[in-house]
Every structure is written in C-alpha cells, then in structure tokens.
Amino acid sequence: MNNLGRTAVVAATTAALGAGLAGAAGAPVTASAIGPQATYLVLAPQGGTVERATARVSAADGTVVADYRQIGVLVVHSANPAFVTDVAGPGVESVASTAGLGTVLNEGDTVELTAAEIAEATGDPTAEPLAGQQWNLAMIDVPRAHLVTTGSADVVVGVLDSGISSSHPDLADQIAREQSASCLGGVPDTSEAAWNPTTSDHGTHVAGIIAAARNGIGVAGVAPGVRVAAVKIVDNEGYVYPEAAICGFVWAAEHGMRLTNNSYHLDPWELNCRSDPRQRPVWQAVQRAIHYSWSRGVLTVAAAGNANRDLAHPFAEAGGPDDSELREIDAACRVLPAQAPGVVTVSAVGPTGRKSYYSSYGQGVVDVTAPGGDSRTRTRGRTSTTADTVLSTTYNTVTRTDGWGWKQGTSMASPHVTGVAALALSAHPELTAGQLSELLERTAVARPCPAGGYDPVPLLPSPTAGTATCRGGVRNGFYGAGLVNADRAVR
Ligand SMILES: [Ca+2]
Numbered sequence: 001m002n003n004l005g006r007t008a009v010v011a012a013t014t015a016a017l018g019a020g021l022a023g024a025a026g027a028p029v030t031a032s033a034i035g036p037q038a039t040y041l042v043l044a045p046q047g048g049t050v051e052r053a054t055a056r057v058s059a060a061d062g063t064v065v066a067d068y069r070q071i072g073v074l075v076v077h078s079a080n081p082a083f084v085t086d087v088a089g090p091g092v093e094s095v096a097s098t099a100g101l102g103t104v105l106n107e108g109d110t111v112e113l114t115a116a117e118i119a120e121a122t123g124d125p126t127a128e129p130l131a132g133q134q135w136n137l138a139m140i141d142v143p144r145a146h147l148v149t150t151g152s153a154d155v156v157v158g159v160l161d162s163g164i165s166s167s168h169p170d171l172a173d174q175i176a177r178e179q180s181a182s183c184l185g186g187v188p189d190t191s192e193a194a195w196n197p198t199t200s201d202h203g204t205h206v207a208g209i210i211a212a213a214r215n216g217i218g219v220a221g222v223a224p225g226v227r228v229a230a231v232k233i234v235d236n237e238g239y240v241y242p243e244a245a246i247c248g249f250v251w252a253a254e255h256g257m258r259l260t261n262n263s264y265h266l267d268p269w270e271l272n273c274r275s276d277p278r279q280r281p282v283w284q285a286v287q288r289a290i291h292y293s294w295s296r297g298v299l300t301v302a303a304a305g306n307a308n309r310d311l312a313h314p315f316a317e318a319g320g321p322d323d324s325e326l327r328e329i330d331a332a333c334r335v336l337p338a339q340a341p342g343v344v345t346v347s348a349v350g351p352t353g354r355k356s357y358y359s360s361y362g363q364g365v366v367d368v369t370a371p372g373g374d375s376r377t378r379t380r381g382r383t384s385t386t387a388d389t390v391l392s393t394t395y396n397t398v399t400r401t402d403g404w405g406w407k408q409g410t411s412m413a414s415p416h417v418t419g420v421a422a423l424a425l426s427a428h429p430e431l432t433a434g435q436l437s438e439l440l441e442r443t444a445v446a447r448p449c450p451a452g453g454y455d456p457v458p459l460l461p462s463p464t465a466g467t468a469t470c471r472g473g474v475r476n477g478f479y480g481a482g483l484v485n486a487d488r489a490v491r
Contacts, residue, residue, distance in 0.1 A: 040083060
C-alpha cells in the first residue's frame with residue numbers, strides 16, 4: 001500500500017469531475033456493424049421456443065454463442081454481411097447487431113487514500129479504522145441497523161460491474177466465488193481471473209459499499225454480513241454491451257442471488273429509444289432478462305445516471321457513435337436498466353441531503369435516494385471537497401494494488417440501496433422482490449422538494465450545470481419516496 005498516491009487511476013476524462021461522471025464525453029464508438037464475427041441479439045417471440053430461431057441462425061451462417069432460451073434470446077456471431085435480413089422470418093421476432101451498442105461505463109475519478117492517511121486512521125480499535133469518514137453510513141442509520149443485523153451470509157448480491165478484486169483485504173472473505181463469473185461477450189466464464197478487475201476499480205468500490213467486511217481493516221459496508229458475487233459485464237475498454245448485461249441478469253437469477261446492483265447504463269447514448277428499430281430489440285431483450293430475474297425473486301437496483309437530466313421529460317441529446325448526431329428524444333426513450341419495469345431506481349444526495357449536482361432525477365422514475373456524494377456541497381468552505389464523496393474499497397489497476405479511496409456518482413448511491421435491501425432480506429428472508437421493493441420505499445424517509453429553483457452548482461460553471469426542477473409532493477422527482485433507511489428496513 002505504500003505506493004498508493006493521490007492519482008486518478010481510471011479517469012474517464014481529464015475534465016472536472018462532473019464531466020467524467022456524466023459520461024457525455026464517452027470514447028467514440030466505431031459503428032462498423034458488419035464484419036467478421038459481428039455479434040447479434042436474435043429474439044424469438046416472447047413466450048415461444050427458440051427452435052425455429054436457432055435453425056434460422058444456422059441457415060443464415062450464424063453461430064449461437066449463448067442460448068438464453070429462458071427469455072427467448074440468442075447471442076449470435078456471424079460474418080454474413082446480410083445476416084440481419086437473412087435471419088428474419090418465422091420464429092424470429094427481431095434481430096439487432098450490438099456493434100456500437102456498448103457504452104462507456106459511467107465512471108468518475110478515484111481519489112485514493114495515501115498510506116499515511118490509512119495509517120493515521122487506525123487509532124480506534126473498536127471501530128473500522130476509516131469509519132469516521134463514512135458519513136454516508138450514518139446518514140442512512142446503518143450503525144443502528146447493525147444492532148439488529150449486519151446481514152446474513154445466505155444473502156448473495158450480484159454486482160454487475162467491472163469485477164471485484166478478490167485479493168482485497170476488505171472483500172476477499174465477502175465474495176461468493178462459486179457464484180462469480182465474467183459475462184463479457186454474453187457467455188459466462190467462472191475463472192477467478194475473468195471476474196477480477198482489469199482496467200477499472202468501479203466494481204470493487206461498489207462492492208465495498210455493499211459488503212466491505214467488519215474486520216478491523218479499512219471500511220465496513222452497509223451489509224458486511226452478506227456476500228457479493230462479481231458478475232463482470234464491463235469490458236477492458238470500459239464498454240457495457242447488451243449481451244453482457246443480459247448474461248449477467250440471467251446468471252444472477254440462476255445462481256442464487258436475491259439482489260443485483262446495476263451502476264451503469266446501456267447504449268452508446270444515455271437513452272434507449274424503443275422507436276429506434278436498431279435499439280428496440282435491445283430494450284426488449286434487457287426487459288425480458290430483468291423480468292426473468294424478478295420472476296426468480298431477484299430485485300434489480302439501478303443508478304439513475306449522472307447527467308443531471310430530468311428522465312421524466314427527456315430532451316434531444318447529442319453523443320453516441322457520432323457526437324454531431326442529435327437525436328429526437330420522446331417518451332419512448334428510456335435509460336436502461338434504470339427505467340425498465342420492476343427496477344428500483346436510485347438518485348444521489350450529498351452529505352447535506354440535497355440532490356447531488358450530477359444526479360439525474362424524474363417524477364415517477366426515481367424510486368428512492370441514497371448517499372452518492374457531492375464534492376460541491378462545500379461543507380468545509382472549499383469549492384470542492386473529496387471527503388463529501390464516498391469512501392470505499394479500491395483496486396489500482398496500474399499498480400495492481402488494493403486500497404481505499406473516494407468516488408461519487410449515482411453509481412455509489414445505488415449500492416447503498418442494494419445494501420439496505422440486503423439487510424432487510426437478512427432480517428426478513430421471506431420477502432419477494434416486489435415486497436422488498438415496497439419495503440424500501442415504505443421505510444424511506446421522505447424528503448421534500450427544495451424550495452424555489454434548484455441550481456445544482458451555484459456560481460460554478462459545469463458541464464452538467466443547469467437548473468433542475470423538482471416535481472411532486474411527498475413523493476417527488478428528486479428523491480422518490482425518500483432517503484433509504486437501514487434501521488427502519490430491518491425492524
Ligand atoms: Ca473492514
């Protein structure tokens with residue numbers, strides 16, 4: 001740990017934190033839809049069999065690399081330039097190439113703790129050494145909840161993300177190794193190397209928020225008694241392709257998980273438009289996968305996104321494969337998986353409880369809110385304060401060193417909700433996914449809309465600046481049903 005420094009190891013951009021978080025400046029996506037071994041999603045009619053679709057794939061010179069007949073979805077490789085038209089026919093509802101449909105993980109910088117900072121914080125033998133910096137846990141009453149339960153090892157949470165460091169001293173004993181897998185390419189690979197992080201520590205940070213151990217080292221998570229499974233869906237370039245996410249949902253549903261955390265969004269654009277014929281099959285396939293999870297008792301928790309966007313009133317956006325392209329956005333456009341049915345969608349607040357400057361929102365979209373950090377709340381009189389973000393476990397992919405550090409985003413808020421849900425399941429294992437979702441909302445502490453207008457970044461220019469409008473009453477667009485509360489959820 002002596003080589004840890006205050007370096008941004010996975011900087012998404014070199015601009016301000018806001019830009020890195022928003023992901024608006026994501027790397028260009030090559031739109032070469034056709035080529036050797038292009039990947040396709042082939043959907044059979046919902047509720048039907050995949051037999052005819054499988055035969056049509058073969059006849060169209062395609063190879064099925066993953067068969068998700070549970071949801072009527074095949075992941076196919078083909079070099080046939082005419083595959084999309086050749087495969088169409090009876091038994092095939094829709095087909096789409098997923099080339100160019102990956103999206104760069106919505107990821108901010110990590111500010112790692114130095115060895116000196118870690119050493120200085122080990123004074124209190126009765127608490128986790130870094131617990132004093134975890135404002136986020138006190139905010140949602142985690143210490144009081146732990147008097148009831150710290151979580152049951154029977155509860156396994158799927159972390160659909162960039163992998164989890166299995167060598168991390170705060171996570172090594174928390175990982176359900178036999179339930180972990182990489183889903184890159186849409187095909188599960190259970191080797192430990194495959195589900196460890198390679199180019200991003202995002203999943204390691206998320207996993208620590210949920211379940212970092214109470215072991216006298218570093219930090220503790222919201223639910224240190226539960227276990228996490230690494231389900232790696234973020235590839236080495238930072239992309240999340242639809243076939244990887246679909247594989248991840250099905251894997252989690254069939255390997256004993258009760259919850260999945262989803263701190264990412266799909267597509268090269270933030271929004272997936274069902275009216276776009278190329279995106280519609282992705283929407284359908286992901287929705288089927290999430291519904292399948294739900295039917296198997298798995299609750300899906302997802303981040304709302306970091307664009308300070310009103311998801312209930314989408315507007316035209318630039319970006320995607322060609323940054324000059326401006327798309328028509330309408331009510332058929334959604335953030336996936338956050339806006340899929342049955343998903344608990346999470347906005348972020350900072351230490352003051354106000355919506356984080358970057359957090360997306362939307363009445364009828366956000367279900368609950370949780371601490372995601374806000375470096376610009378200026379609780380200490382400075383313009384930007386790292387300690388107002390979220391401290392968790394890190395893995396430096398350059399030095400291959402485990403550590404602890406700060407990140408902010410709805411990516412960090414979502415695992416707080418997942419952790420609270422894991423505690424609630426530990427206390428009430430009989431809950432169905434629907435009952436658990438309802439419990440999270442019923443036990444949340446309502447937060448009113450801020451009075452007057454809301455400028456998320458007063459006096460500061462920001463890529464995500466712009467007045468946000470909070471709509472609704474007790475349940476509203478900024479905070480949904482309110483701030484999740486671990487103590488109320490376990491009673
Ligand atoms: Ca610990």
